[in-house]
Amino acid sequence: MLQRTLLALALVVVAPVAAHAAPPMVSAADPRAAAAGVEMLKKGGTAADAAVAMMLALGVVEPAHSGIGGGGFMVYYDARTGKLSSYDAREAAPAAADPRWFFGDDGKAMPVRQAVPGGRSVGVPGELRLMETAHAEHGRLAWKALFGPATKLARDGWAITPRFNNFLTRMPATGFFNDWAKSYLYTPDGQAKPVGTVVKNPELAALYDAIAKRGPDYFYVGPPAQTLVATVNGAARNPSKMTTGDLASYQVRERPPVCGAYRGYRICGMGPPASGAITVLLILRQLERFDMAGLGKDSPVAWHLFAESSRLAYADRDAWIADPDYVQVPVEGLLASDYVARRSALISPDVTMASVTAGMPAGAPAFKAAEPQPEHGTSSLTAVDRWGNVAQVTVTIESVFGSGQSMHGLFLNNELTDFNLTPDKGGFLTANRVEGGKRPRSSMSPLIVFDPAGKVRLSIGAAGGSTIIAQVAKALIGVIDWKLTAQDAISMGLLYAPRPGGVAEKGTHIEAMLPALTALGERLSVAPLGLKANAIEWRDGGWAGAADPRSEGVSMTIDGAVIKPAAAALQKDRPSE
Template sequence: MRWIAWCGAVILGTAQAALIEPEAATGFQAREVAWGQDYMAATANPYATEAAQAILAQGGSAVDAAITAQMVLTLTEPQSSGIGGGLFMLLWDAQAQQMVSLDGRETAPKAATPSLFMQDDATPMRWLDAVIGGRAVGTPGAVAALYQAHQRYGVLPWSTLLQPAIILAQEGFIVSPRLAKLLAAEINPGLQRPGPANRYFAPEGHWLEAGQRRTNPELAKTLTTLANAGAAGFYQGPLALRMVEAVQQDPDRPGLLTEADLAQYRAQWRKPVCTRYRRHSVCGMGPPSSGGIAVGQIMALLEPHDIKAIANDSVAFTHLYSQASRLAYADRGLYVADSDYVEVPTEALLDPAYLQRRGEALLSLTDPGQAQPGRVGGSNGADQTQPLPSTTHMVMADPQGNLLSLTSSIEMGFGSTVMVGGFLLNNQLTDFSLHPGSAPALAANRVQGGKRPRSSMAPTIVLDPQGQPSLALGSPGGSRIINYVSQMLVALLDWQLPLAEALALPRISHRNDYLLLESERSDPTLVEAMSAKGYDVKLGPLNSGVQVIQRAGKGWYGAADPRREGTALGGQMVERKSAH
C-alpha cells in the first residue's frame, strides 16, 4: 500500500523507539509506554500516531505532525473530530521560550440570535432535536487554525502534510472496534437519516463493522483541494458553497451558515491561562474554553492540602477532589463564555485570595450539596448547556524542542450528521445555552452571531520550576474533560506515578451535580463511604481518552489512555552523512 510505503520510507531512516512495558492495569489491556530521544507523538488512533511520527522523523515540527494527525483522524476517527469541526491548540515555542495558544473554535453564523433554539412556547428545543441537522452547525475553525499555525510554525510544505490522509482515504483504512461499536449502538440517531452520512457509514444498509476496509474518495478529493489551495480551498469556492447548501437545505432542521460566515472566519491567537501549582506552572486555554480556568481553580484549591500523603483511592482524596471540582464547575457555569462578547473575570477567578476563601469549603467533613458560584462581579443568568464527550486529543514533541497539546471536536458523536465532501460537519452550536436567560440576567454563554460557544476542552502544558516544558496532556470527554485532566495532573505532579499507572487510575468526576465514580473500577467500600458523607454517588463509564507526553532526561515518554484506541510513538533523529 502506498500509505504504508510512505510511512515506512520515512521510519526506516530513524532509530526505532524503545518501549517500556508497564504493569498491567486491572480491567485494562496492558498498554505500552513509548520512549523517544528526540520526538514523540500520541493520538487517539494508531493511523494518526504513525503518520505523525513519520512527519516528526522527517524533521517536521510539532505543528506539522498535528496537521497530519488531524487530517488522518478526519478519516479514521470521524465520530470524534475532523475538518468540519474546531480546535484549541496550546504550544510551547522553544525558540521564543514562550507559551502561545490558538483558538480555532467554531463561531455562530452572523444571523444567529439568542433564540436560535427556542420554540414558540418560550421553551428551548429538546436537546436531541437541537443537535441533529443544520441548525446546530457552526462555522468550522479547524482548517483555518491549522493553516494559520503552519504559517508561523510549519517546517515541511503544507501539501506534504496532507498526503498520508489522502492516500489512506484512497486506499482505505481498517474500521476500528470503537468506531464499529459506536455505529452499532446508534449513539447518534441522525445517521439513520437518508443522505451522504447514512450511505457512507451504512453501505448496503448495514453499519460498518470492525475489520472492514473503508475508502473515502470524496474526502480524498477534498483534502487534495486543501493541499493545493490551502485554507482558501475550504472557506471559499465550490466546497464552501456545498457546505452552505447542505446546512441551509437540511431536510429536518435548516441552519443559518452562509458563504460570508465561512469567508470571514479567523482563528485567534490568545493569551494562555497559567496557574502556579507546587512550583510548577500549569498552562491551558482561556475563554471561550473554560478548561484553563477550571483546571487552574481545581489545582489551586487542592494546593494547600498535602495530597502526596493521601492515598489516591482513599475517601480523603475523593472528598477533597470532589469539593474542589464542584466549586470550579459552579464558577464555570456562571462566568465563562466567549470573552470577545461578554466580560469574563479570568484574573478574579484565579486570584489566590479569592480561591483561598473558596477553599474553606474543602474543610467540611461532609458534602454540603450543590455549590453556589463565587462573587466576582457580573449579573449573568443560569446556563443550560450539555456538552458531549465526542472529542479527540493529541500531543506532540518535536526535535526543535517545541511541545504541543491540541484538543479538537465536532461535538456529539458523528456531529450534526450533515456530511459534505467526505467529512462530517459539527453541531457545536448546542454548546451554547439553549435558553438565553432573561434580562437583566442573560446567560453569558447565550447564542450571539459570530460568537464562539463555551468549551470544556483543556489542552494543558506544564512548565517545571525552571520554566521549561515537562508535561503535555489533554483528553476528550465533554464537560468531564476538566476532571480527567486535573486528576492526571495530581497523579503526575503529587503522587509522581509512572504514566501507565496514572492513566489506569479509576476516574472521579464531580460537576457540581453528583459524584460519578468509574464503574467496574471503583472499590465498593469507597462508594459506601462517600454515600455516608452525604454524596449523591453514581457509578458509570468514565471513558476518558488522555494522551500524555512527559519529559524524561533529554527525551520523552509518551502514552495513551487504555480506555480507548490511542497509541504513542517516538524516535531519534539520525544524522545523514553528506554524499561525496
C-alpha cells in the same frame, strides 16, 4: 482589561528556557494518526507539522469525533524563544444567529436532543484555519506534504475498529444520516459495518487533494463553502441561516494563554472561550491547602476533596466563562489568591457540601449560570519534535458524528448546542447565550505543564465532553502529588462531580471506595465514563508517551515503535466521548 490580565498571567513562560533534548514523540487517539505525525517528524518537521498531519488523519479514521468540519484549540511551546502561544479555532455562530436561535415554533427553547440534528447546530468550522495558522507560524515542511498520510488513508481505505463499530451500533442510522453517510458506515440492510471492514472515502481524499494544492481558502471561499452553506440551510431538520460570508470571514484568534501555579509547577492552557485551563486551575489551587500527597491515590478523603473542589470550579465555569469578545470574563478575579482561598474554605475533608453555587469573583458581570450542554465528539493529540517544541491540540465536532450533516466526505459539527439554548435564567442573560459570530464555551483543556526550573514537564489533553476538565485535573494530581507516571495517572479511575452528586467510574478503584465515600456524604452513581486522554511527559532523561487504555490511542516514537497501554482493570467498552 482581559487581554492585559491574560498576558500578565502568561509572562512567566515567555522567557527562553533551555529545552529538553531527546528523540521526538507523538501521542494520539488512533495509531494511524500517530503514524502520520511520526512521518512528519522523520521528514524533519516540527511539532506543528506533526500535529497538522495527525489532525488530518484523525478526520479520516475518527470521523465521529473530529475533522475539518469542526474546530479546536492548540497550545504551542516554542523551545527556541520560550514563547507559549494558544490558538482559538472554536466554531462560530452565523451572523444571523440570535439568543432565540434554538427556539421552536412553540416559542420555547428546544431540548438538546431535538436541537442537535440538522443545520442550525452547525457552527462555522475552524479546524482547517487552525492547521493553516500553526503551519504558517511554526511549520517547516511544505503545506502539501502534511496531507500525504491522511489522503492515502481516505483514498486506499481504513479498517473499522471495535470502538468505531460500537459507535455505529448505537447510532440511529435512519433519520440522522444522509444517504452518503449511510452507505459509507452501514451495510445495505442498515447494520453497522463489521470490525475489520475496510472503508474508502474518495470524496474526502479529493477534498484533501484540492486543499493541499490550493490552500485553505479553497474550503472557505471556494465551491466547498457553497456546498456547506447549501447543506446546512437546506437541512430537512432545523435549517440554518448561514452564509458564504460567514465562512469567508472566519479567523483563528490567538489568545494569551492562561497560566497558574500549583505546588511550584506552572500550568498553562487556553483562555476563554475554552473553560478548561481556568477550571483545572481552580480545582487544583482549591486543593493546594490539603495534603493530597500524604493522603495518596487510595484515600477516599482525597477523592472526596477532589469531588468537592470540582463542584465549586464547575459552578464558576458555568456562570462566568464564555467568549471574551462578547462578554466580560472575570479571569483575574477567578484566579486571584483571595478568591481561591474563599472558595477553598468551603471544602471540608469530613462532610459534603449540601449545595453548590457559583462565587462572586472580582470583575464579575450580572450573569447567571445555566445548565451546561453535553459535548462528546472530541479527540486529543500531542507532539514533541527534535528541537523540544511542543504542540498540544484538542479538536472536536461536538456530539458523536456532530450534526449528522455531511458533505465532501466529512461530517459537520453541532457545536452551537454548546451554547445555553435558553438565553436567560432568573431574569439575567447568561454569559454563554447564542449571539451572531460568537464562539460557544468549551470544556477542552489542552495544557502544557512546566516544572519548577521552567522546562516542559508534561503536555496533556483529553476528550470526553465536560469530563475533560476532571480527567486532566485528576491526571495532574496523579503526576504532581502522587508521583505517578503520566500513563498511570491517565489510567486511574475518575470521580466525576461537576455538580452535587457525581459518578464513580465503574470497574475502577473509585467504585471500590463507594462505601467510604458515602460515609463522607457523597451521593454517587456508578457508571462507565467515555474517557480518552493523551500525554507526553519528560521523565528519566527522555520523553515518555501516555495514552488512555479506555481508547484505541497510542504513543509512538520517531522510529515507529508503538507504545500501547495495557487495558488493566478498566473496561474496554465505554460510552461515546
